[in-house]
Amino acid sequence: MRLRHPMERGVAELVLAGAPARGPRPARRPYRTWALAYAFVAPTVVLTVLFSLVPLAMLLWRSLYSGGVFDLAPEFVGLDNYARMLAEGGGHALGVTGVYTAGFIVLTMGAGLVLALLLNSGAPGVARLRAPFVIPLVVPVVATALIWANMFAPQFGLVNRLLSAVHLPQADFLSSPGLALVAVLTFGAWQFFGQNVVLYVAALKSVPRDVLDAASVDGAGAWRRFAHVQWPMMRRHTLLIWVVTTLTGLQTFTQIYVLTQGGPDGATQTALYYVYNEGFVQFDTGRANAMGVALFLLSLLITVTQIWLLGRVDRAR
Amino acid sequence: MRASLIARRSVVYLLLGLAVLIVAFPLVWMAVSALKTDAEIINPAAPLWPRDPQWSNIGRALAQAPFGRWFLNTAIFGVAATAGQLASGLLAGYAFALLDFPAKRLLFMVALSGLMVPFSAIIVPMSQLLGDLGWLNTYQGLIVPNIASALGAFLFRQFFLGTPRELGEAARIDGASELRVFFEVYAPLARPVVAALAIILFLQNWNNFLFPLIVVNTTEMAVLSQGLSVFQSQFTTQYNLIMAASLITIVPVLLVAVAAQRHIIEGITLGALD
Numbered sequence: 050m051r052l053r054h055p056m057e058r059g060v061a062e063l064v065l066a067g068a069p070a071r072g073p074r075p076a077r078r079p080y081r082t083w084a085l086a087y088a089f090v091a092p093t094v095v096l097t098v099l100f101s102l103v104p105l106a107m108l109l110w111r112s113l114y115s116g117g118v119f120d121l122a123p124e125f126v127g128l129d130n131y132a133r134m135l136a137e138g139g140g141h142a143l144g145v146t147g148v149y150t151a152g153f154i155v156l157t158m159g160a161g162l163v164l165a166l167l168l169n170s171g172a173p174g175v176a177r178l179r180a181p182f183v184i185p186l187v188v189p190v191v192a193t194a195l196i197w198a199n200m201f202a203p204q205f206g207l208v209n210r211l212l213s214a215v216h217l218p219q220a221d222f223l224s225s226p227g228l229a230l231v232a233v234l235t236f237g238a239w240q241f242f243g244q245n246v247v248l249y250v251a252a253l254k255s256v257p258r259d260v261l262d263a264a265s266v267d268g269a270g271a272w273r274r275f276a277h278v279q280w281p282m283m284r285r286h287t288l289l290i291w292v293v294t295t296l297t298g299l300q301t302f303t304q305i306y307v308l309t310q311g312g313p314d315g316a317t318q319t320a321l322y323y324v325y326n327e328g329f330v331q332f333d334t335g336r337a338n339a340m341g342v343a344l345f346l347l348s349l350l351i352t353v354t355q356i357w358l359l360g361r362v363d364r365a366r
Numbered sequence: 367m368r369a370s371l372i373a374r375r376s377v378v379y380l381l382l383g384l385a386v387l388i389v390a391f392p393l394v395w396m397a398v399s400a401l402k403t404d405a406e407i408i409n410p411a412a413p414l415w416p417r418d419p420q421w422s423n424i425g426r427a428l429a430q431a432p433f434g435r436w437f438l439n440t441a442i443f444g445v446a447a448t449a450g451q452l453a454s455g456l457l458a459g460y461a462f463a464l465l466d467f468p469a470k471r472l473l474f475m476v477a478l479s480g481l482m483v484p485f486s487a488i489i490v491p492m493s494q495l496l497g498d499l500g501w502l503n504t505y506q507g508l509i510v511p512n513i514a515s516a517l518g519a520f521l522f523r524q525f526f527l528g529t530p531r532e533l534g535e536a537a538r539i540d541g542a543s544e545l546r547v548f549f550e551v552y553a554p555l556a557r558p559v560v561a562a563l564a565i566i567l568f569l570q571n572w573n574n575f576l577f578p579l580i581v582v583n584t585t586e587m588a589v590l591s592q593g594l595s596v597f598q599s600q601f602t603t604q605y606n607l608i609m610a611a612s613l614i615t616i617v618p619v620l621l622v623a624v625a626a627q628r629h630i631i632e633g634i635t636l637g638a639l640d
Contacts, residue, residue, distance in 0.1 A: 082465060085544045089461035092454040094473050095474045096514035100492070105483050107491035121608040134617040160385075167382050172375045180627045181386050184393070187623045187630060192612035195598055196396045199605055204409040207395055213410075239388070244634060251635045293638050300486040305573045307595060322488045328490040329580065337490045345487035352482060 076316040084279035106287055106346070126335070130285040134327075134339035139349045141315055143343065149234055149319060158239035158287075161245025162203055166275065168246070169253045173361035176339035179250055180336055190240060194307035197236040198223065199309075229309050233317050237304050242299060252286035253279060284361050320344050382386050396616070400424065400609035407606040412512050420606070427610040429454075435586060437591035442505055444572040447512040451567050452560055454504065457516020460548055462519065462527035464534065480516035486576065493580045503587045508578060512571065517637060523565060526552060535556060559636075565626045566633030572619065 112130055114123040150257075164182065168175055185193060200207040201222040209219040222232040256279050264274045280287075304323045305311055311318035311326060320324070320340055328337030401406060401419040406412040427433075461467070464473050485492070492511065493502070534547045542550070575591045582588055588596065590622030597611050623630060 082544055083467040086461040086465040086467040086470075089457040089548075090473050090477065092450075093458035093477045093516070093519050095546060096454070096510070097477055097516065100495075100511040100514065101480045101483040101488070102476075104488040104491040104495055107495065108488050110368070110503045111491065130458075164382070164385055167378050167385075170375075170378050175378060175382060178386065179631065180381055180624075181389050183627060183634075184620065184623060186634075187569050187573070188616045188619050189575075189591050189594070191575055191594045192393065192615045193592070195608055195612045196392045199609060200392060200395060202605070205408055205412075209556050210410060239392070243389070244638075246635050247631055248638055283624060289638060296484065300484060302486065303591075306575075306579075307598070310563055324486070324489060325576075325579075329493070341487045341490060345483065348484050348487070348523055349482060 059200055094258070105328070105330050108338055108341050108345070111334070116334040116338070130335035130339040131342075134336040134343075137336065138315060138318065139320075139323055139336060139340050139343070140342070142318045142320050145230065145316070146299060146301075146320040149230065149237070149301060149317075150295060152234045153237055153241070153293050153298035154291065157242040157245050158233070158290060160238070161249045161290070162241045164242075164246045165253055168250055178303055179247065181245045184243070185240045186243045190303040191307055193240055194304055197232075197239075201232050216307065223309055224313050226313050227312055229317050233301075233304050233308050236308065237298075237301055240304070241294075245294065248290050248293075249283075252283045252290070255286065258281045270322030285359065288355065288358050288362060292351060295351050297323065298350075299344065299347060320347075389423045393616070396534070396609050396612055400605045400613045404572070404604070404606060408603075415439060423437055423606050423610040424614065425536075427607045427614060430607065431593060431597050431611070433590070433593065433611075433614060436588055436590045439505075439508075439587060440589040441593075442506075442573055443574075443578070446505070446509045446566040447571040449605060450509065450513035451515035451518050452564060454513055455515045455522050455563075456553065456556060458519040459522020459524075460526050460552060462523045462530075464531065464552070465544075465565060466537055477519050478516050480514055481520075489576065489580050496581055503584050504580050505587075507581045508587075508589075512574075512577065515567070518567075521559060521563065521636060523558055548632065562629050562632040562636050565622075565629045566637065569619065569630070571621070 066284065081161065104269065111123070113125060113127060115126045115129070116123045168179055175293045201209075203209060204219065205223045208222065212219050218229055222228045238316075260278055260282070263273055264278050300321050301319050305317050305319055305322045306325070309317040311322045321344060324337050324340045324344065398415055400423055401421065402412070403417040403418070403420055403603055404425075406416055406489070428433050458477055462470065462477070474587075496502055496511070498509050499507075510613075529552060533551050537547050537551050538544075573591065575595075578589045578592050582592065583594075594615055598608050
């Protein structure tokens with residue numbers, strides 16, 4: 050459900066919250082309390098070091114060495130892997146990822162906001178309609194990807210049947226370089242937008258009722274209440290939603306794996322698919338690691354931007 | 367005024383109805399495609415609704431691949447990883463919030479650093495590491511690397527920071543050990559957070575595709591999503607069977623999702639905005 054990745058959520062929140070202040074030492078049996086505390090934090094700390102920090106160090110280190118699975122004596126090659134990665138498909142993959150992510154943000158945040166406003170409009174019964182939007186998010190992506198592959202299929206697929214019903218030319222969406230990314234993006238947005246509906250509904254609920262009522266009393270219509278009250282008061286939420294959406298878009302994989310395998314001719318090869326393909330299909334781990342580092346730096350950049358913007362939003366209050 | 371309200375509400379219902387239709391239609395398409403005959407499914411002129419629903423397609427799909435085994439693998443992975451994430455997060459969150467110990471600040475930073483390293487960036491070294499450990503194609507290889515949950519530790523810490531310290535002090539004065547203070551005083555308070563997180567983490571583990579993909583490459587250790595993708599590559603043109611197989615994997619999740627929708631919505635909000 051690409052709730053994607055709660056592991057990457059709210060990073061700025063966490064950093065801004067800062068580390069716990071060191072409190073006064075407990076007076077009674079401090080050593081036994083310490084032992085218990087270390088035992089309690091040990092699983093999280095040890096496993097984070099072993100399965101996040103160690104692989105990250107391996108990634109950074111090995112991205113500077115020649116490598117392939119069959120390369121028994123890796124040599125230091127400096128930034129050569131990066132140069133090869135960018136020249137041999139990686140630069141293109143980063144471009145595809147950028148286009149995909151931009152489209153993904155616009156579609157899912159736009160649809161999320163509009164639908165949240167509709168759900169929040171106070172029309173009888175609509176508040177309960179939030180639940181259906183969660184469904185695409187929680188069912189297995191491989192299964193829904195197969196459904197969309199079927200709908201995009203030539204001739205008997207639903208989309209082509211609709212096209213011929215209205216006398217438009219048919220197309221082989223997933224095999225056409227121009228249309229494949231649009232098809233993958235359509236599916237990706239369908240799969241994820243429910244999350245932004247849920248989050249924007251929560252954001253709208255956080256706007257105090259009396260502020261909205263006061264605006265109504267002053268004669269503000271629905272649009273002005275949105276533009277001058279709700280939207281500015283949701284800036285913090287919008288920022289957090291943007292971060293989650295961007296990180297999800299950047300790491301799009303399963304959609305591509307099932308629908309196009311990066312094809313046709315690299316048209317849907319995203320950064321993460323590139324890492325997978327180089328690392329596990331072509332066995333060029335040098336290029337794969339270089340792109341892994343690029344992905345790490347991109348998500349770090351988004352996190353840093355988030356922290357910076359959150360700081361500005363909070364100071365503006 | 368009244369007429370404009372009715373007009374506005376009609377637009378609201380119309381747009382929401384359209385959106386629900388867009389969400390639901392692919393699932394309906396899956397169900398009707400799964401029930402078509404081999405001839406109907408590839409006939410562009412066949413009616414959308416199958417003339418004679420082929421319920422046997424579901425049995426045919428099930429017979430073609432070890433779905434039972436894949437289901438079991440996914441359940442073992444989903445339950446164990448979720449339990450591990452909840453337990454490790456609960457313990458660490460409690461210690462970081464309510465216990466004092468040397469190097470707390472540093473260890474908290476280490477625990478949170480997991481959030482800065484997206485799994486997708488490290489898939490290649492991760493698979494090499496698990497290979498070195500001899501953990502490829504094993505349950506521990508699937509489960510153990512997923513147990514540390516920075517988000518869980520953070521959310522539980524936030525929760526415990528909001529609980530009164532006096533509760534623990536009172537129990538300690540009554541002679542309770544530190545372990546009892548945790549298990550009998552504080553841990554039960556966290557039940558609502560556990561409920562909201564449990565379902566969302568479970569669904570995430572259940573649907574995880576990329577992680578099993580780099581850890582498992584045998585049919586008997588595959589999870590459902592992987593198995594489904596293998597099934598698709600073997601029966602590329604048997605679209606009705608592929609849709610029947612998708613149906614098999616979607617329905618159990620759909621039932622869980624409908625039953626637990628309130629917790630799911632809470633969990634999504636908790637993870638992203640709080």
